[in-house]
Amino acid sequence: MPIAPGQPALIAVAVATLWAQPSAPGPEDRLALGVPSAIREWVARLTNDIRANGLKGRVRTQCLLGTRVDVRQVADGWAEVACPQQDTSGWVPLDQLVYPAEGDTEGVEHFVSATATAVRDEPGGDVAIPGVTLGTRLRVVGAAYRGWVPVGLPGPRQPGWVPQRDLANEPVTAAPSTALIAAGLDAVKLAQQLLEIPYLHGGVSAYGIDAPGLVWIVYRQLGIDVPRFNDALIESGEAVQFEDLHPGDLVFIEHGGDPRTPAIMAERSQTDLPEVIFSSSVYGKVVVESLKDSELAGITACRRLPVQA
Numbered sequence: 001m002p003i004a005p006g007q008p009a010l011i012a013v014a015v016a017t018l019w020a021q022p023s024a025p026g027p028e029d030r031l032a033l034g035v036p037s038a039i040r041e042w043v044a045r046l047t048n049d050i051r052a053n054g055l056k057g058r059v060r061t062q063c064l065l066g067t068r069v070d071v072r073q074v075a076d077g078w079a080e081v082a083c084p085q086q087d088t089s090g091w092v093p094l095d096q097l098v099y100p101a102e103g104d105t106e107g108v109e110h111f112v113s114a115t116a117t118a119v120r121d122e123p124g125g126d127v128a129i130p131g132v133t134l135g136t137r138l139r140v141v142g143a144a145y146r147g148w149v150p151v152g153l154p155g156p157r158q159p160g161w162v163p164q165r166d167l168a169n170e171p172v173t174a175a176p177s178t179a180l181i182a183a184g185l186d187a188v189k190l191a192q193q194l195l196e197i198p199y200l201h202g203g204v205s206a207y208g209i210d211a212p213g214l215v216w217i218v219y220r221q222l223g224i225d226v227p228r229f230n231d232a233l234i235e236s237g238e239a240v241q242f243e244d245l246h247p248g249d250l251v252f253i254e255h256g257g258d259p260r261t262p263a264i265m266a267e268r269s270q271t272d273l274p275e276v277i278f279s280s281s282v283y284g285k286v287v288v289e290s291l292k293d294s295e296l297a298g299i300t301a302c303r304r305l306p307v308q309a
Helices: 027-032 039-045 048-054 180-193 211-221
Strands: 008-011 015-019 059-064 068-075 078-083 088-093 108-112 116-120 127-133 137-140 148-152 160-163 167-171 250-255 258-268 274-280 285-290 301-304
Antiparallel strands (some): 108 167, 258 274
16 A cells, blocks of 8 residues: 555654655765665765754654654655654655554564664575664564564564564563662663764664764663653753752753753762763764863753653
């Protein structure tokens, strides 16, 4: 069934970029538009300035494999879609969408816990979908076989196979930890897994990620839904005093001209200065940094996110 306005659809590539309009991509962006979407190669070819500034006004966000979207309109090989999961919308190539097929909700959802993996057509076989990234939800639809598990794929396709070690042990439906400190330490551990990932405006994958995208993907991995963008993120959870911050809490700092850059509190360093993890448009990657005394006055807000979805 063809993709049509007013109908739901599923993201059929590992990472789909939502563009502001069909004319937003340039010739240098063609790798992000194909099937499969070669996001890692696309990001690698972009300069730091383009990743930080050149995509502003052109890229809204990204959606991961299997994300359900609502089609608003179709035009010239593109579809405008709304992504309720991120409360935003944008344009994607029609080829990167599939119509939901019968059985698309079967199986038990697990998160991809590896930084990146690939879906193969059989255990150890050819790659069917490359570049599946941390935070992607895959539905396990059968028993494991020699370290591989079958997963449902969007649309009318046969199940694929991924290494069992690349999926989280617990299903997505499992309740997240109710222990505040444990959840915070888990968030820090996940953020550390993404250190050195390139900064990418609008990015939410292990190939490129922006500052609120880092928070979104880390807490999504914990089964906790948080807003995707700064305006809502800075109002999430509850306000806390800087002196009372725990690992995993959010600190909004002035960085790169943005006074509301979200960072994840890590721990106190040996000099007793607080360390935070964030995706930096200035350094061009996810970094861990000690906040200097002079920077503490530039903190906009401190928030504690709920530890239950």
